[in-house]
Amino acid sequence: MILFLLPIPLASAMKDEGFSPLQMEALKGAKYVGSESCGACHEKEVKEFQTSTHARVSVPGEGMQIQDCEMCHGPAGLHMDAGGGKGNILNPTKDVETCFQCHTDKKMEFSQPFHHPVLEGKMNCTSCHSAHGTDVRAWSATTLKGVNETCFDCHKEQRGPFVFEHEAVREGCMTCHQVHGSMHSKMLVARDNNLCLRCHTQMNFPVIGKQSHAGRLPQATCFTAGCHTAVHGSNFDDHLRY
Ligand code: HEC
Ligand code: HEC
Ligand code: HEC
Ligand code: HEC
Numbered sequence: 749m750i751l752f753l754l755p756i757p758l759a760s761a762m763k764d765e766g767f768s769p770l771q772m773e774a775l776k777g778a779k780y781v782g783s784e785s786c787g788a789c790h791e792k793e794v795k796e797f798q799t800s801t802h803a804r805v806s807v808p809g810e811g812m813q814i815q816d817c818e819m820c821h822g823p824a825g826l827h828m829d830a831g832g833g834k835g836n837i838l839n840p841t842k843d844v845e846t847c848f849q850c851h852t853d854k855k856m857e858f859s860q861p862f863h864h865p866v867l868e869g870k871m872n873c874t875s876c877h878s879a880h881g882t883d884v885r886a887w888s889a890t891t892l893k894g895v896n897e898t899c900f901d902c903h904k905e906q907r908g909p910f911v912f913e914h915e916a917v918r919e920g921c922m923t924c925h926q927v928h929g930s931m932h933s934k935m936l937v938a939r940d941n942n943l944c945l946r947c948h949t950q951m952n953f954p955v956i957g958k959q960s961h962a963g964r965l966p967q968a969t970c971f972t973a974g975c976h977t978a979v980h981g982s983n984f985d986d987h988l989r990y
């Protein structure tokens with residue numbers, strides 16, 4: 749069990765972090781009761797959750813350790829008294845503040861000038877992460893294929909298949925994109941040629957491939973119109989120019 753120290757107690761975090769009044773009201777007076785009995789009615793979630801990263805986390809609160817389900821769903825006392833039901837326990841489907849309680853740095857990332865519209869409520873953490881599953885990241889540590897599949901759910905154009913693939917994409921979208929948010933447009937890791945030169949620097953630089961790029965590099969980025977705009981792959985040109 750990892751002991752994870754919250755900067756602020758859960759209850760006041762809920763207030764400060766803007767849980768809706770409805771949710772606060774719903775939970776007023778509710779007590780933490782532990783998660784042992786959830787499985788009787790939520791077998792699927794409990795089973796999935798056993799091997800999750802979050803199953804190893806716990807936070808201190810009100811004279812006890814808060815862990816497992818109640819970490820995200822809040823005190824389950826009222827829910828248990830009522831024998832289940834809706835509206836008497838937090839359902840974070842639409843409220844990502846649940847996650848920010850502990851992942852405070854992520855709120856900053858989503859506040860960057862270019863970001864996925866999570867704070868705007870157009871998508872949420874579970875668009876890409878699994879709430880209960882083993883892999884909170886919806887892909888495994890050994891293959892990045894899974895992460896690209898997550899992205900293709902919404903970004904079909906980048907999926908291909910392309911006649912001329914760009915091998916970089918196989919290494920994962922995060923090779924070039926900061927997916928929570930970035931200070932560069934299109935959430936790029938870098939906005940200039942360094943984005944590409946990390947991989948495309950040769951001994952005889954400024955030759956790249958078989959062409960000297962001496963005159964070209966100072967003029968524009970590698971992916972400017974007229975150059976290699978088809979960074980994700982091309983059906984027309986093996987140099988990814990369009
Ligand atoms: C890391 C935070 C987190 C933990 C821990 C967690 N959940 Fe959830 N739970 C969520 C989120 C987020 C959703 C909303 C799912 C979505 O948006 O797809 C959810 C949804 C649910 C739902 C509603 C499903 C539906 O179809 O509406 C149930 C029931 C549930 N969780 C039960 C549990 C149980 C039981 C546990 C403990 C074994 C648990 N959860 C632990 C984050 C969590
Ligand atoms: C006696 C059965 C029972 C037990 C025990 C139980 N639940 Fe539920 N739970 C339900 C029912 C029934 C619903 C409503 C499902 C629906 O209408 O789709 C529900 C709904 C939920 C929801 C979604 C609420 C919403 O407003 O959308 C969450 C989250 C949840 N349960 C978590 C838990 C957690 C965590 C525990 C353990 C602390 C737990 N439940 C214990 C029966 C139970
Ligand atoms: C009570 C605190 C807490 C809450 C609430 C919480 N997390 Fe976490 N989360 C953690 C801790 C601690 C880790 C482990 C960090 C580590 O091992 O480096 C973690 C790890 C993760 C990871 C990385 C998993 C991995 O296998 O590397 C992701 C992704 C994640 N959380 C997403 C979420 C999302 C999405 C939510 C809301 C649905 C959420 N967390 C809610 C504390 C929390
Ligand atoms: C558009 C998809 C997407 C959304 C939405 C998203 N994430 Fe992530 N998240 C990722 C990817 C991809 C990674 C892996 C980054 C890497 O390995 O470089 C990641 C990594 C993480 C990690 C572990 C690594 C780290 O940076 O600490 C945490 C924790 C995390 N996300 C939390 C969250 C939370 C909390 C939310 C919602 C507020 C969220 N994510 C929303 C795609 C997403």
Ligand code: HEC
Binds near residue numbers: 864870871898921
């Ligand atoms: C649930 C749907 C969804 C998923 C999954 C998703 N995205 Fe997005 N993505 C969006 C939305 C919505 C926008 C914002 C589009 C806008 O503002 O016009 C966006 C914007 C972007 C942009 C910036 C586009 C632009 O024109 O500025 C990039 C790059 C991006 N996503 C990459 C990714 C990557 C990489 C992943 C996988 C880790 C991913 N997305 C997963 C929905 C999604």
Ligand code: HEC
Binds near residue numbers: 906916922923
């Ligand atoms: C080799 C670096 C690289 C990789 C890997 C990469 N991208 Fe991109 N992506 C870019 C660049 C550069 C742009 C911006 C192009 C521009 O500004 O005209 C971009 C733009 C985008 C956009 C905005 C729409 C567009 O085409 O301009 C989306 C969406 C996107 N990428 C999604 C993805 C997804 C999903 C993946 C993984 C399958 C991915 N990218 C992998 C470099 C990359």
Ligand code: HEC
Binds near residue numbers: 943970979
């Ligand atoms: C993660 C490493 C990596 C990154 C980052 C990367 N590439 Fe690549 N790229 C490759 C690999 C590997 C190949 C295939 C082998 C080769 O031709 O060098 C390739 C091939 C290419 C090709 C086709 C080669 C040819 O014969 O014309 C072009 C064009 C290209 N990349 C442009 C870019 C551009 C533009 C960027 C920046 C947006 C970029 N690459 C970023 C790894 C990368």
